[in-house]
Amino acid sequence: MSGPSRHYVLAAGGTGGHLIPAFALAAELHARGHHIALITDERGAKIPGKPEYLTTHVLPQGRIAGRNPLGWLKGARGVLRGRSMAKRLFESFQPSAVVGFGGYPSLPTMLAASAMKVPSVLHEQNAVLGRVNRYFAGRVDAIATPCEDVDFLDRKYAAKVTLVGNPVREEVLALREEPFPEFGEDSLFRILVTGGSQGARILSQVIPEALAMLPTALRSRLQVIQQCRPEDIEAVRERYAVHGIPAELATYFENMAERLAGAHLFIGRSGASTIAELTAVGRPAILIPLPYAMDDHQVANTREIVAAGGARVIRQPAVTTEEPEAIADLDKRNALLREQGAIFGKMAKDVCQQIQAIAQNPQTLANAAHAAWNCGYPRAASDLADLVESFGAAPLMDVLRVVPEGTASATGGEALARRLNTEIAQ
Numbered sequence: 001m002s003g004p005s006r007h008y009v010l011a012a013g014g015t016g017g018h019l020i021p022a023f024a025l026a027a028e029l030h031a032r033g034h035h036i037a038l039i040t041d042e043r044g045a046k047i048p049g050k051p052e053y054l055t056t057h058v059l060p061q062g063r064i065a066g067r068n069p070l071g072w073l074k075g076a077r078g079v080l081r082g083r084s085m086a087k088r089l090f091e092s093f094q095p096s097a098v099v100g101f102g103g104y105p106s107l108p109t110m111l112a113a114s115a116m117k118v119p120s121v122l123h124e125q126n127a128v129l130g131r132v133n134r135y136f137a138g139r140v141d142a143i144a145t146p147c148e149d150v151d152f153l154d155r156k157y158a159a160k161v162t163l164v165g166n167p168v169r170e171e172v173l174a175l176r177e178e179p180f181p182e183f184g185e186d187s188l189f190r191i192l193v194t195g196g197s198q199g200a201r202i203l204s205q206v207i208p209e210a211l212a213m214l215p216t217a218l219r220s221r222l223q224v225i226q227q228c229r230p231e232d233i234e235a236v237r238e239r240y241a242v243h244g245i246p247a248e249l250a251t252y253f254e255n256m257a258e259r260l261a262g263a264h265l266f267i268g269r270s271g272a273s274t275i276a277e278l279t280a281v282g283r284p285a286i287l288i289p290l291p292y293a294m295d296d297h298q299v300a301n302t303r304e305i306v307a308a309g310g311a312r313v314i315r316q317p318a319v320t321t322e323e324p325e326a327i328a329d330l331d332k333r334n335a336l337l338r339e340q341g342a343i344f345g346k347m348a349k350d351v352c353q354q355i356q357a358i359a360q361n362p363q364t365l366a367n368a369a370h371a372a373w374n375c376g377y378p379r380a381a382s383d384l385a386d387l388v389e390s391f392g393a394a395p396l397m398d399v400l401r402v403v404p405e406g407t408a409s410a411t412g413g414e415a416l417a418r419r420l421n422t423e424i425a426q
């Protein structure tokens with residue numbers, strides 16, 4: 001334990017992208033002897049991998065979106081109810097600081113923190129500041145960022161910005177010092193495919209066909225581990241069976257560290273945690289960013305790793321995100337299916353070419369792996385925990401005990417408490 005035991009509240013939306021960094025920070029704060037409560041939504045409460053010491057509080061739905069005024073009203077009511085719940089939690093739990101990881105549950109939680117003057121930190125995972133985080137940037141005490149350049153982060157906040165990276169799970173970070181799995185002319189060629197925590201249809205459509213086009217020297221050594229959406233998994237299984245490519249499929253792999261450890265190449269979406277894990281472990285990648293996100297954050301997320309030579313990007317046209325099954329008119333549905341089919345075919349060829357370029361020989365693959373590794377932020381969880389710990393004064397006597405006069409590391413709340421302490425003593 002690095003100081004007096006404190007209470008912290010973390011708030012994160014219900015996707016792995018927000019929750020996994022929150023879990024990683026929770027693990028670090030827990031290891032330092034602190035108590036942590038998590039505020040999330042219903043989906044978040046069900047995500048596997050939540051540490052057992054994390055008490056979870058589920059907020060009512062309150063998404064303010066769409067054009068329907070009634071929907072807005074319902075959303076606003078949800079936000080107000082969420083804010084009241086967060087305030088009640090703060091009253092009983094007495095947090096020293098609140099950390100918002102973005103996503104809907106961050107909104108009522110950060111509003112409550114601002115109303116009750118609880119010190120607040122926001123952590124952005126993407127290379128683009130998210131909507132909720134944009135709103136709170138001026139109100140919070142500190143902003144932790146995942147990379148050097150974050151779009152929409154106003155320069156006027158520079159004084160409260162700290163670059164920490166994206167925290168990853170301990171078991172993933174532990175792979176950082178492990179060697180790259182053997183990749184010779186005869187060894188297996190293991191490809192890991194995921195579409196973020198929710199899966200992505202495009203990967204089901206494109207990857208089996210792309211791999212089937214590889215030259216025999218690569219294709220005969222393939223072993224695929226692919227995450228699929230539940231509605232796609234049987235069709236994907238069939239495609240791999242037709243192509244005679246061994247593939248292990250699941251809707252969600254819980255043992256991601258093990259999967260990453262064995263993989264020679266990653267193909268998939270460029271969500272923030274995925275990139276953080278690839279760069280923590282050092283795995284080369286072919287990335288297909290989410291195409292319809294308004295802010296194109298998944299494209300921005302690829303900037304560092306692509307510039308370093310650790311990954312290549314293939315863009316997915318927006319038309320391929322429409323689901324033909326949802327179209328009732330048969331002619332329109334068939335036209336869309338034809339258009340999408342042509343695009344999927346072209347993307348499969350692109351993926352196949354990129355795999356050959358990156359894995360043409362063991363050295364090119366090893367170079368790309370090393371370039372990815374160089375982009376990692378292995379201290380992310382501990383740097384973020386340092387930042388969080390620096391806010392919120394501990395009881396004065398505790399601060400006196402752990403922060404002796406003149407200690408340079410006493411920052412933020414501790415420094416304030418020390419000053420108060422000195423004033424009281426005078």
Ligand SMILES: CC(=O)N[C@H]1[C@@H](OP(=O)(O)OP(=O)(O)OC[C@H]2O[C@@H](n3ccc(=O)[nH]c3=O)[C@H](O)[C@@H]2O)O[C@H](CO)[C@@H](O)[C@@H]1O
Pocket residue numbers: 015016017018020102125126194195196197198227251252253254256269270271272273274275277290297298
């Ligand atoms: C569709 C969407 O809007 N996704 C966003 C969401 O993340 P989303 O959850 O889609 O994606 P991320 O890449 O950030 O996180 C996925 C996490 O799930 C884990 N995983 C995935 C598959 C699996 O089978 N097992 C498993 O454990 C990955 O290892 C990773 O830790 O929030 C991120 C952070 O704001 C954004 O960057 C993403 O764009």
